[in-house]
Amino acid sequence: MTESVQRESAVLVHFTLKLEDGSTAESTRANGKPALFRLGDSSLSAALEQALLGSKVGEKRNFTLAPEDAFGSISPDLIQYFSRRDFIDAGEPEVGAIMLFSGMGGSEMPGVIREVSGDSITVDFNHPLAGHRVQFDVEVLEIDPVLEANDANSVG
Structure with missing residues (x-):
């Protein structure tokens, strides 16, 4: 297990996204189900990946991203x-x-x-958060978690 988040890490996180007015746009804590992301697979913006690099298990990070670094500008x-x-x-x-x-x-x-x-x-059809500055509160729960053997992608 890696000690800190690297460029190709899978990370299990709890996060809360807040808009500039302080309202919560999304939170994994609300439903108690953390999110699993893989850095380097293009699912996260480069700025978001950069903000997560070097994080350790149990670490909490708080940062704000401009629209173009988060969910994009409105097209x-x-x-x-x-x-x-x-x-x-x-x-x-x-x-x-x-x-x-x-x-x-x-x-x-x-x-x-x-x-x-x-x-x-x-x-x-823009992302609902496009055009917004977004504040991220992220807590790293696991780095490169061991996925269950009965994962739908596994070959048995």
Whole structure:
């Protein structure tokens, strides 16, 4: 087991994400289920990985990342307009609702209904935290944890 977080480490962490107004956007502590991340697999931003490097088990770190270093800036290209006809099967869309949309190749993408105006419905496919400075409170629970043998990815 590695003593500190390295560039290719898997880390089991509890984290809380807060917005500039102090409100909590997400917390693994709320449901008591820590998150497992692997550095170097492109699931985390380079700035977030950099902030975790060198952490030791039991260590708590608190840092703030700018939008471009956290969940990205808001991209106008990810705001799309649909006709009410497109929602016939899904029912009446409500502002603020998150809906799944079929993307290219059959993948599903979540979108937030931003506006319903007459026959036009505005859907935002940006990450909900895009454009926000985010404060991270992270506690490292384990580094390179031993995963259970019955993991779905294991070959038996």
